[in-house]
């Protein structure tokens with residue numbers, strides 16, 4: 001099975017992109033799997049620029065199986081990956097093969113149907129990793145190509161494609177964004193000292209990676225406690241392809257009068273999610289540019305499900321949950337986290353200091369949340385651990 005490299009949002013991609021721009025050389029691969037893997041790598045270049053569209057990569061081989069074109073969906077509303085790749089290949093695509101990570105579209109959306117471009121290019125064979133669940137496509141692209149006599153193979157690298165476009169698929173299926181929870185902790189599992197000091201636990205390299213991530217998500221969510229303790233700015237520095245809305249969750253509406261988030265609320269979108277009775281507390285924030293969104297509550301505070309429905313209605317595809325531990329606890333307790341990024345720093349804090357996830361937790365180990373696609377990597381002095389929450393019932397998890 002092709003392994004999805006979830007490291008896609010980090011610097012090496014930037015480097016490979018620069019190499020590509022400088023040389024415009026295509027790789028040489030010997031198997032279909034390798035070509036599809038290359039298409040997955042290309043697709044990642046659109047992460048943060050195309051949402052709520054999917055990330056898609058495409059590779060065109062000529063009749064002698066030499067790469068003659070490649071492309072990716074680079075911006076929302078722009079040409080799709082196949083169109084870029086076929087344009088690069090030109091006449092050399094005739095009689096060749098197209099590898100594409102998601103089913104080509106067959107409808108007029110913001111751009112004409114990709115199936116038309118594929119048929120016009122004279123491609124003989126199309127290899128597709130995954131059906132597109134988008135209702136106006138949903139198998140129609142594959143059927144259209146087959147009806148025109150093109151050999152279409154579906155499913156090469158399907159598991160990778162499912163993970164790669166999991167946020168897109170979740171928004172379509174559930175109307176909610178993909179939630180990525182991130183925290184930095186010491187070797188003894190603390191996210192701050194007992195006095196609340198948390199700057200900085202992780203290395204500069206880890207923090208740079210988080211800034212890279214911030215520039216590719218739709219929202220960055222924190223609880224009131226983190227605003228009070230850390231006075232964060234919650235921006236991507238340097239900026240990425242997307243400007244995240246900074247979301248503060250507070251049922252009481254008791255936010256500081258002076259803080260970085262408020263000072264910059266006109267420069268960066270800032271949303272405060274609160275309860276109707278406490279809207280008055282926030283009139284100053286509103287005057288300074290923040291959007292105040294009333295939300296229903298449950299026994300934990302703001303109802304997390306209602307918050308995610310609201311963000312989904314705004315067509316947010318991927319959001320970053322940055323803490324603190326109470327808010328993370330509520331998200332985990334309600335099964336509302338999809339992916340975790342954890343930076344484990346070689347420090348020992350000790351004492352009654354906060355741990356990453358508070359909330360209710362579980363009573364039995366068999367109920368503990370498990371992860372799939374787990375990857376670890378050294379970054380600076382830290383260990384970076386990533387995983388996707390297992391969707392299997394506990395008895396089927398390993």
Ligand SMILES: NC(=O)c1ccc[n+]([C@@H]2O[C@H](COP(=O)([O-])OP(=O)(O)OC[C@H]3O[C@@H](n4cnc5c(N)ncnc54)[C@H](OP(=O)(O)O)[C@@H]3O)[C@@H](O)[C@H]2O)c1
Nearest residue numbers: 184198223224225226251252301302323324325326327330
């Ligand atoms: N190391 C790291 O990666 C990292 C990252 C972030 C934060 N931190 C640390 O975490 C600490 C802050 O964490 P914290 O647990 O005290 O605060 P928090 O989780 O940031 O905020 C908790 C507050 O959020 C509000 N809230 C509203 N709805 C909620 C819900 N459904 N569930 C939970 N909270 C809800 C509540 O305020 P209302 O009463 O207004 O409703 C609650 O008091 C700081 O020391 C900070 O330095 C560390």
